[in-house]
Amino acid sequence: MVISNSHNVRGPFMAIRTTRLFALLCVTTGSAQTVTLLNVSYDPTRELWRDLNEHFIARYEKEKGVKLAINQSHGGSSTQARAVIDGLDADVVTLASYLDIDAISKAGLIKSDWINRFPQRSLPYYSTIVFVVRKGNPKGIKDWPDLVKPGVEVITPNPKTSGNGYLSFFSAWGSVVLRGGSRQDAIDYVTKLYKQVPVLDSGARGATTTFAQKKIGDVHLAWENEAQLEVREAKGELDIVYPPISIRAEPHVAIVDENVDRKKTRDAAEAYLNFAYSDEAQEIIAKHFYRPVNETILKNNASQFPEIRMFAITEIAKDIPDAHKQFIAEGGVFDSIYKPK
Amino acid sequence: MQSERRQAQSDPVWMKWGLTATATGVIAVLVLIPVINVFAEALSGGIGVYWRNLFADPETRHSIYLTLTVAPIAVVANIIFAIAASWAIVHFEFPGRTLLTALIDLPFSVSPVVAGLMFVLIFGLQGYLGKFLRRDGYSIMPYIMAGIAAVAVIAIHSIMQHRQLPSANRKSHSCVIVVLSGVATFAAVLIIQLYFHIWPEHQSLKIIFATPGLVLATMFVTFPFVARELIPVMEAIGPEEELAALSLGASGWQTFWRVTIPNIKWGLIYGVILCNARAVGEFGAVYVVSGHIEGKTDTMPLRIEKLFQEYNLPGSFAVASALTLLALLTLAAKTLVERKAHAIHTRGAHTRGGIR
Known part of the structure; x- marks a missing residue:
């Protein structure tokens, strides 16, 4: 099969268009179109982005006079990254972890300086890992050491397959080493901790179901926003507990350069992500229990975001890829301490 | 021989009732109760809520529409393929004929997830055709x-x-x-x-993460159903009637429509019913190629999973009940066809091949 370069096909087209009367027709039919964006995100952000989209579409049409349609796709964060690498036509990605966007970047679809393209290291919001316990906290769980008391069953997803899973692991690790413990102390702690995990679900929502609906376990290590939803859903059966220290989880956002340049949607996509930093959007973000990066708005909602020490991944490892390699990847700490039952 | 049979026929009473109870018990626990439960859960909020769950949400509505688009396309494509394949296998000797017969069964033995991944490998951006398809x-x-x-x-x-x-x-x-x-x-x-x-x-022309990908994946996992039904039927019928028609001056096309199709009709319908049931319910393969774009590439089974994960249990059970209803209709149609085909079979008419 002979496949000519796309320029060959477009070439005569350009030439003809400028010289023919038909040009007028082409231009008029081409302009009044809706721009469609696709936001590829991870599981728990479904409601958040649905809300943000509604507000952004209204605002963009008012300001630019362009009608927008925004499609959403949600799934496990790494699965979603894989789909974008395999050609899912995302204009923007809003994924759970740096690693997932980095993977897309390494595949050549996102420029490597993506993290500096939006304010606050491309983070419109952040989150953390907190504890959900049964009503009245019968096992008296207040802090990380309480999790390894005898008879306490801990629910958290598999660190190998889930963002929630490895952030739980990093939090547990950091709670030891950042409070004066040695590396060996940390290893002992996580060994005990994962011995008290009866089931390792593959994803965050699965773990939530195990804890809240199947009623297995005494404490659930969950994303802060998921925990809030879970407690609200359970109608008084569950309580939330903020440990004094936990990880700062950073779900970054980025524009998929290859796709927006091909689809000519860069302007709308950039406006979309910038919108997430506006006061309007930051309030919506807080309403959905994500911590807004805007300090004032965070303070206004202080009652639902108690201050706890949130440590960055760089405090326990060089960076996220390094932490992943040390703790989670094949042959890492997790492999040496966890034996499937 | 004779005495053994008599002994087998006069099984003790406890055995008769024991076996019957086991069989009904297993069916009740594994099939009946869960099916009833699906409907009970779906209707727990009343008919009004049920109706709203099914048709008020635009994404759920779209998933129903999408399933009702993808499944028929896949079925029609499979009918064409199955007739061509079984015709070729039964009527011609050609190199690779045994291989073709074996390959038709492949989708039965391959995990649907693998099937989905194969399409990603071919049509995905990193796949063989990815770069070509990415062009305007x-x-x-x-x-x-x-x-x-x-x-x-x-x-x-x-x-x-x-x-x-x-x-x-x-x-x-x-x-x-x-x-x-x-x-x-x-x-x-x-x-x-x-x-x-x-x-x-x-x-760009979208194959995976769009409707064509869903159709391809569904076709792949369902294509043995029709062919598997047709091949034995055609084999049993043999070429005699077609040869007779040809010798009487019918064209190939006439022979096909007037002789072959009436002969294989019931086998074909039966295969189509099974194929459709599977196409409507397919999850694994379409899960991989769907891209999970809400209101765009979610079929009914994918929508059920999503609603379930959104803590929307009534919604997910409503869609699940619609899918179950389709399954029950399929079952009824299948029984009807079996009975009809059986009647024709015992009358000694066309369908000598019998139907599994």
């Missing part, structure tokens, strides 16, 4: 339309040929026609595109 739709449109036109001309030509005596002259003639039609279509599509923008600019 209107730069590849002419190639695709030209290809389709050429295939169509070949198909029409081969059907027409049966009515005329072939000659060497005509053969070279037909090659020219095929090439010319391809070129003409290419030019026509190009010109139409240049002037009228039929295909929107900056849009």
Whole structure:
């Protein structure tokens, strides 16, 4: 099969268009179109982005006079990254972890300086890992050491397959080493901790179901926003507990350069992500229990975001890829301490 | 022999009742109770809520629409494929015939997830055709339309040929026609595109993460169903009736419509029912190629999973009950067809092949 370069096909087209009367027709039919964006995100952000989209579409049409349609796709964060690498036509990605966007970047679809393209290291919001316990906290769980008391069953997803899973692991690790413990102390702690995990679900929502609906376990290590939803859903059966220290989880956002340049949607996509930093959007973000990066708005909602020490991944490892390699990847700490039952 | 049989027929009473109780018990626990439960859960909020759960949510509505689009396309494609394949396998001797028969069964033994991944490997951006498909739709449109036109001309030509005596002259003639039609279509599509923008600019042709991918994945996992039903039927019928028709002067096409199709009708319908049931319910393969775009690429089974994960249990059970209802209808249709085919079979009419 002979496949000519796309320029060959477009070439005569350009030439003809400028010289023919038909040009007028082409231009008029081409302009009044809706721009469609696709936001590829991870599981728990479904409601958040649905809300943000509604507000952004209204605002963009008012300001630019362009009608927008925004499609959403949600799934496990790494699965979603894989789909974008395999050609899912995302204009923007809003994924759970740096690693997932980095993977897309390494595949050549996102420029490597993506993290500096939006304010606050491309983070419109952040989150953390907190504890959900049964009503009245019968096992008296207040802090990380309480999790390894005898008879306490801990629910958290598999660190190998889930963002929630490895952030739980990093939090547990950091709670030891950042409070004066040695590396060996940390290893002992996580060994005990994962011995008290009866089931390792593959994803965050699965773990939530195990804890809240199947009623297995005494404490659930969950994303802060998921925990809030879970407690609200359970109608008084569950309580939330903020440990004094936990990880700062950073779900970054980025524009998929290859796709927006091909689809000519860069302007709308950039406006979309910038919108997430506006006061309007930051309030919506807080309403959905994500911590807004805007300090004032965070303070206004202080009652639902108690201050706890949130440590960055760089405090326990060089960076996220390094932490992943040390703790989670094949042959890492997790492999040496966890034996499937 | 005789005495053994008599002994088997006079089983002790406890055995008769024991076995019956086990069978009904297993069916009740594994099938009946869960099915009833699905409907009970779905209807727990009352008919009004149930109706709203099914049709008020635009994404759920779209998933129903999508399933009702993807499944019929897959079924029709499979019918064409199955007739062609079983015809070829039964009527012709050709190298690789056994291999073809074996390969038809492949989708039964391959995990649907693997099937989905295979399509990602072919059509994905990192796959063999990914880069080509990523180009602006209107730069590849002419190639695709030209290809389709050429295939169509070949198909029409081969059907027409049966009515005329072939000659060497005509053969070279037909090659020219095929090439010319391809070129003409290419030019026509190009010109139409240049002037009228039929295909929107900056849009690539989407296969995976779009409806065509869902259709392909569904086709892959369901294609043995029709073929598996047809091959034994055609084998049992044998070529005699078709030969008789041909010897009486019928054309190939006439033989096909007047002799073959009536003979395989019930097997075909039966296969279609099974194929449709599977196509509607397919999850694994479409899960991989769907891309999970809400209101765009979620079929009913995918929607059920999503609603379930959103803590929307009534919603997910409502869609689940609709799917179950389809399954029950399928079951009823299947029983009906079996009975009908059986009646014809015992009357000693056409379907000598019998139906599994």
